[in-house]
Amino acid sequence: AQSVTQLDSQVPVFEEAPVELRCNYSSSVSVYLFWYVQYPNQGLQLLLKYLSGSTLVKGINGFEAEFNKSQTSFHLRKPSVHISDTAEYFCAVSSSNDYKLSFGAGTTVTVRA
Amino acid sequence: GAGVSQSPSNKVTEKGKDVELRCDPISGHTALYWYRQSLGQGLEFLIYFQGNSAPDKSGLPSDRFSAERTGGSVSTLTIQRTQQEDSAVYLCASSSPFGGLAGLGNEQFFGPGTRLTVL
Numbered sequence: 001a002q003s004v005t006q007l008d009s010q011v012p013v014f015e016e017a018p019v020e021l022r023c024n025y026s027s028s029v030s031v032y033l034f035w036y037v038q039y040p041n042q043g044l045q046l047l048l049k050y051l052s053g054s055t056l057v058k059g060i061n062g063f064e065a066e067f068n069k070s071q072t073s074f075h076l077r078k079p080s081v082h083i084s085d086t087a088e089y090f091c092a093v094s095s096s097n098d099y100k101l102s103f104g105a106g107t108t109v110t111v112r113a
Numbered sequence: 114g115a116g117v118s119q120s121p122s123n124k125v126t127e128k129g130k131d132v133e134l135r136c137d138p139i140s141g142h143t144a145l146y147w148y149r150q151s152l153g154q155g156l157e158f159l160i161y162f163q164g165n166s167a168p169d170k171s172g173l174p175s176d177r178f179s180a181e182r183t184g185g186s187v188s189t190l191t192i193q194r195t196q197q198e199d200s201a202v203y204l205c206a207s208s209s210p211f212g213g214l215a216g217l218g219n220e221q222f223f224g225p226g227t228r229l230t231v232l
Contacts, residue, residue: 103156
C-alpha cells in the first residue's frame with residue numbers, strides 16, 4: 001500500500017512570491033506521482049504527473065515538481081504566484097501496476113496581494 | 114467534449130434512508146473511479162471499474178456501500194441505511210485506456226461531485 005504526507009496544511013503567500021508545497025510518499029513498489037488542484041467550488045484538475053524519465057516535471061500554469069527517489073519526495077513549486085493560484089493542492093500516488101490514487105490531506109494555498 | 118458529469122449535485126437525506134448517486138464518465142473512458150472527500154478523512158478511494166474486469170472494491174467502508182457500472186458507461190453508487198458519517202462529497206473520475214501500459218498512470222478526470230448531507 002502507498003501513503004502520502006503533505007507536510008503543510010496551509011500556506012499563505014504574497015502575490016509574485018515563490019511557493020513550494022511539500023509532499024512525501026511511502027511505498028514498497030515503484031510509483032506514479034501526481035499533483036491535483038481544486039479551485040474553490042470546482043472539481044479536481046491535474047497539474048502535472050511523474051511516471052518515469054526526467055525527475056523535473058513541468059505542468060500547467062507555471063508549476064513544476066521534482067521527483068526525488070532517495071528522499072521519497074515530490075515537492076511542487078512555482079516561482080511567482082498569482083491571486084488566481086488560491087486553491088487546495090493535493091499530492092497523490094499510485095503504484096505503477098494499479099489505477100487507484102492515494103491522496104495526501106491537501107495544502108491550502110492563499111495568495112494575498 | 115463533455116467532461117465527467119454527476120447527479121444530483123446536492124442530496125440531503127434522513128438517517129436510515131438509501132441514496133443513489135450517478136456518474137456519467139467521459140465517452141470512451143474504460144476506467145471509472147469513485148472517491149469520497151470529507152473533512153475528517155480527506156480524499157479516499159472507494160471503488161474502481163476497469164473495462165470488463167472485476168471492480169476493485171477495496172476502499173468501500175462498509176457493506177452498506179455498493180456500486181455498479183452498466184454497459185461499461187454510467188455508474189451508480191448506492192449507500193444503504195445512510196448514517197451521519199456518510200456525509201461527504203462523492204467524486205467520480207474516469208480515465209482513458211490509451212497510452213502507457215493499459216492506461217496506467219493516465220490522468221483521471223474528475224466530475225464536480227455530489228454533496229451528500231445525512232441529517
